[in-house]
Amino acid sequence: MNHYPEIWGRPRDDIYGPYNSSYLQTTGPKTYTQSPAVTGTSVIAVKFNGGVAIVADNLASYGSLARFTDVKRLRVFSDSAVIGFSGDVSDMQYIHRLLGSIDIRENYSTHGNMLNAKNLHTYLSKVLYKRRSEFNPLWNHLLVAGFDEDKNPFLSSADLLGTTYSAPHLATGFGAHLAIPILRRLFPEEKPLEEITKEHAEAALRECLKVLWYRDARSLDKYSMAVITAEGIELKEDQVIGAQSWAFAESIKGYGAQIN
Amino acid sequence: MFRNNYDNDAVTFSPQGRIFQVEYAQEAVKQGSVVVGLVNKTHAVLVGLKRNAEELSSYQKKIIEIDSHMGIAIAGLASDARVLSNYMKQQSLGSRMTYGRPIPVDRIVTQIADRAQTNTQHYGKRPYGVGLLVAGVDEAGPHLFEFQPSGMIHEMLACAIGARSQMARTYLERNLEKITNSTRDELISHGLRALKETLSQDKELTVDNTSVGVVGLADGGKGKIESFKHYEGQDLVPLLEAVESGEAKEEETMEVDS
Amino acid sequence: MTSIGTGYDLSNSVFSPDGRNFQVEYAAKAVENGGTAIGIRCEGGVVLAVEKIITSKLLKPDANKRIATVDRHVGIVSAGLVPDGRHFVSRARDEAASWRSVYKGPIPVSALSNRLGSYVQAYTLYSSVRPFGVTAIVGGWDSEAELAVDGQVGSGPKLGSGGKVDGAKAGGPGLYMIEPSGLYWGYHGAATGKGRQAAKAELEKLDLSSGNLSLIDAVKEAARIIYVAHEDSKDKEFELEMSWVSSLDGPTHGRHEEVPRQLLEEAEKAAKKALEGEDDDEEEEQEETKDSGNSGERMEE
Numbered sequence A: 001m002n003h004y005p006e007i008w009g010r011p012r013d014d015i016y017g018p019y020n021s022s023y024l025q026t027t028g029p030k031t032y033t034q035s036p037a038v039t040g041t042s043v044i045a046v047k048f049n050g051g052v053a054i055v056a057d058n059l060a061s062y063g064s065l066a067r068f069t070d071v072k073r074l075r076v077f078s079d080s081a082v083i084g085f086s087g088d089v090s091d092m093q094y095i096h097r098l099l100g101s102i103d104i105r106e107n108y109s110t111h112g113n114m115l116n117a118k119n120l121h122t123y124l125s126k127v128l129y130k131r132r133s134e135f136n137p138l139w140n141h142l143l144v145a146g147f148d149e150d151k152n153p154f155l156s157s158a159d160l161l162g163t164t165y166s167a168p169h170l171a172t173g174f175g176a177h178l179a180i181p182i183l184r185r186l187f188p189e190e191k192p193l194e195e196i197t198k199e200h201a202e203a204a205l206r207e208c209l210k211v212l213w214y215r216d217a218r219s220l221d222k223y224s225m226a227v228i229t230a231e232g233i234e235l236k237e238d239q240v241i242g243a244q245s246w247a248f249a250e251s252i253k254g255y256g257a258q259i260n
Numbered sequence B: 001m002f003r004n005n006y007d008n009d010a011v012t013f014s015p016q017g018r019i020f021q022v023e024y025a026q027e028a029v030k031q032g033s034v035v036v037g038l039v040n041k042t043h044a045v046l047v048g049l050k051r052n053a054e055e056l057s058s059y060q061k062k063i064i065e066i067d068s069h070m071g072i073a074i075a076g077l078a079s080d081a082r083v084l085s086n087y088m089k090q091q092s093l094g095s096r097m098t099y100g101r102p103i104p105v106d107r108i109v110t111q112i113a114d115r116a117q118t119n120t121q122h123y124g125k126r127p128y129g130v131g132l133l134v135a136g137v138d139e140a141g142p143h144l145f146e147f148q149p150s151g152m153i154h155e156m157l158a159c160a161i162g163a164r165s166q167m168a169r170t171y172l173e174r175n176l177e178k179i180t181n182s183t184r185d186e187l188i189s190h191g192l193r194a195l196k197e198t199l200s201q202d203k204e205l206t207v208d209n210t211s212v213g214v215v216g217l218a219d220g221g222k223g224k225i226e227s228f229k230h231y232e233g234q235d236l237v238p239l240l241e242a243v244e245s246g247e248a249k250e251e252e253t254m255e256v257d258s
Numbered sequence C: 001m002t003s004i005g006t007g008y009d010l011s012n013s014v015f016s017p018d019g020r021n022f023q024v025e026y027a028a029k030a031v032e033n034g035g036t037a038i039g040i041r042c043e044g045g046v047v048l049a050v051e052k053i054i055t056s057k058l059l060k061p062d063a064n065k066r067i068a069t070v071d072r073h074v075g076i077v078s079a080g081l082v083p084d085g086r087h088f089v090s091r092a093r094d095e096a097a098s099w100r101s102v103y104k105g106p107i108p109v110s111a112l113s114n115r116l117g118s119y120v121q122a123y124t125l126y127s128s129v130r131p132f133g134v135t136a137i138v139g140g141w142d143s144e145a146e147l148a149v150d151g152q153v154g155s156g157p158k159l160g161s162g163g164k165v166d167g168a169k170a171g172g173p174g175l176y177m178i179e180p181s182g183l184y185w186g187y188h189g190a191a192t193g194k195g196r197q198a199a200k201a202e203l204e205k206l207d208l209s210s211g212n213l214s215l216i217d218a219v220k221e222a223a224r225i226i227y228v229a230h231e232d233s234k235d236k237e238f239e240l241e242m243s244w245v246s247s248l249d250g251p252t253h254g255r256h257e258e259v260p261r262q263l264l265e266e267a268e269k270a271a272k273k274a275l276e277g278e279d280d281d282e283e284e285e286q287e288e289t290k291d292s293g294n295s296g297e298r299m300e301e
Helices: A089-106 A117-133 A174-186 A198-215 A247-251 B020-031 B078-099 B105-118 B165-174 B176-180 B184-197 B233-257 C022-032 C082-103 C109-122 C196-205 C215-233 C261-279 C285-300
Strands: A038-040 A043-048 A051-057 A060-062 A065-068 A074-077 A081-088 A140-147 A153-158 A164-166 A169-171 A222-229 A232-240 B035-039 B043-049 B063-067 B070-076 B130-138 B141-147 B153-155 B158-161 B210-217 B225-231 C037-042 C045-053 C067-071 C074-080 C134-142 C172-178 C184-186 C189-192 C238-246 C256-258
Touching: A038 A089, A043 A081, A043 A140, A043 A153, A043 A174, A043 A198, A051 A074, A051 A081, A051 A140, A051 A153, A051 A198, A074 A089, A074 A222, A074 A232, A081 A089, A081 A117, A081 A222, A089 A117, A089 A140, A089 C082, A117 A140, A117 A153, A117 B078, A140 A222, A153 A169, A169 A174, A174 A198, A198 A222, B020 B070, B020 B130, B035 B070, B035 B130, B035 B141, B035 B165, B035 B176, B035 B184, B043 B070, B043 B130, B043 B141, B043 B184, B063 B078, B063 B130, B063 B210, B063 B225, B070 B078, B070 B210, B070 B225, B078 B105, B078 B130, B105 B130, B105 B141, B105 B153, B105 C082, B130 B158, B130 B210, B141 B158, B141 B210, B158 B165, B165 B176, B165 B184, B176 B184, B184 B210, B184 B233, B210 B233, B225 B233, C022 C074, C022 C134, C037 C074, C037 C134, C037 C172, C037 C196, C037 C215, C045 C074, C045 C134, C045 C172, C045 C215, C067 C082, C067 C134, C067 C238, C067 C256, C074 C082, C074 C189, C074 C238, C082 C109, C082 C134, C109 C134, C109 C172, C109 C184, C134 C189, C134 C238, C134 C256, C172 C189, C189 C196, C196 C215, C215 C238, C215 C261, C238 C261
Parallel strands: none
Antiparallel strands: A038 A060, A038 A081, A043 A051, A043 A169, A051 A222, A060 A065, A074 A081, A081 A140, A140 A153, A153 A164, A222 A232, B035 B043, B035 B158, B043 B210, B063 B070, B070 B130, B130 B141, B141 B153, B210 B225, C037 C045, C037 C189, C045 C238, C067 C074, C074 C134, C134 C172, C172 C184, C238 C256
């Protein structure tokens, strides 16, 4: 025991050499979140005749660990919109609380003038852009589904940079690579929206989820689906992609070590 | 020097629970020239009587556009109105920027009313010396609000504030049903007629001293609006003529009645 | 008025030699002239009601609301200076929002009333401000069920957070009244404004502490009491505005809402009938129907 309390409990310098504190950077630029922690994967959505359908699975991953398997990534805003979140789950919670406080404010007065999905998307994209401009982004890519002021189906995306874009079908994350080609095949550009029914849209989304479950290692077979029509929002949060099997994998040849 | 001990500032109640400074501020509204506002099922209209300080000076503005879906008419201290209207323009623009939607009329009116209330509860401030009529449309249709220096706001079917406005209010009360069921152009005529009631014998409505603002729902419906239009100068000719011809017609029918 | 001319009543925050703050008493005078406002707390929820004197024919009927929603589960009605009432509500909304941001849940009605009491009291402390010219009635429902935490992920622990016993019930209705001095009490039935004396007398007859009144009956009683309280200023027309908040399994599902049009009209009709019965029981039925028809027309205006 010596009389230098600051080194008590530390490896002895005379044996292990002086403590290397270089990693405890006290100088250099101030940094905020550099990467997301607990994340959700793809969100996929399709416009159809009279509404929008949107899905996301119920998984929140911690890195490659499937950490939480009952996470709701589709959030409903006051009968007028559904927001699908991919990316950081705690940032999703923050945005959800933000939406909750807006919802309370919007309901102070009772007569009309409620925010529609388009208003909400404008707002959220401003929030995301502001945060990225402060170099402290909310690490999400989100899809907003609902209706615009003319009561037409509305679907648009906003990401952690504040970038926005819109299309009749959208997907985030891995879905942007795997689901979009499927949706483009099913609903080609020249096919008018009037010919796409709610059932078509739902079936297409399930097909996309199935493909993602096989090919995206951060996905889950339990998912949530929301359908927004003029009648309201129908949200199912405990859906399962049924009867799937990896049995076919045995017959795949040409990859890795083969026995014969 | 003061009328009593309780009217020196806006933070003293009288024994009856009144705040004299606020009541005095309401008097400033009555000094201003008259403005009238009225709504039917599709439109909201503002009309105002403009005054010039002297023969050669220009006329004081009475109607200000806030946004494409809303305008105000003022009676009282014009510079106080400028402060309030600038604030309303900012809030309105803010709503369009953040949410991409025109600000609902009741909300912006509440915001200026809350500001006005603060001026009546804290020492070193004074109540605003201006009354406003706010006309606008939103998802719930056309609206007309009256704003007072006390921070009081009321949604009205029709309203008049300013000098000799009682005459206009009497006209509006008598014709309330007709006003509510009128067409856009009739609504403007009713407004001008109410304004006319307030004029002293030797005065008339002219293209120089009259101001009209109209905002409403567009014919096509589906949430589309007819943007706020401010009629001044020669644009007023057809509106004033419509009032005259309307009156001629009314006289005829009156004769038949008697 | 012994206070007038002494000089002790000219500034807020100043005590008179006998220990009174006159400016606060004068603020209370402003309340006494306001339209009657009441609140009834019963087993199934809370009802708020207010008498709105129609000061002009040009007012848009049914538009100028005086009962405000503060959070999903709380409403406030006040009597006195209307702009001060809005200031009060605006503070209540800020308090409710700040509670949510700290505790991730709705503010209990008792806590909200406590904070508002403190806020109002602060306006009696300084000569640079004047007290609130309102007495406000705060009514709400504290959820009896486990609430999902704001922004919660997943379904949460199966047995309730914080080791609570599953199925245990908490929460219930809350009703408080805050005066210009900052003083507040919890109430079974609260009344303020011009007709408060008559309203209080009627509230006491209801025997609210026994817990036998249903929420629907409370709505009807509230309407009747406002009508009774209006008797003294019968020459003036008025509009009745009512709101309510019920338990989670009740009609509003724990939310503060306007009383539906149909129920409001029903309650008004019953209130008018009850009044006529009181006025003169021997009156012919024919007369009665004619009378109610007339007053019905008046309310339409």
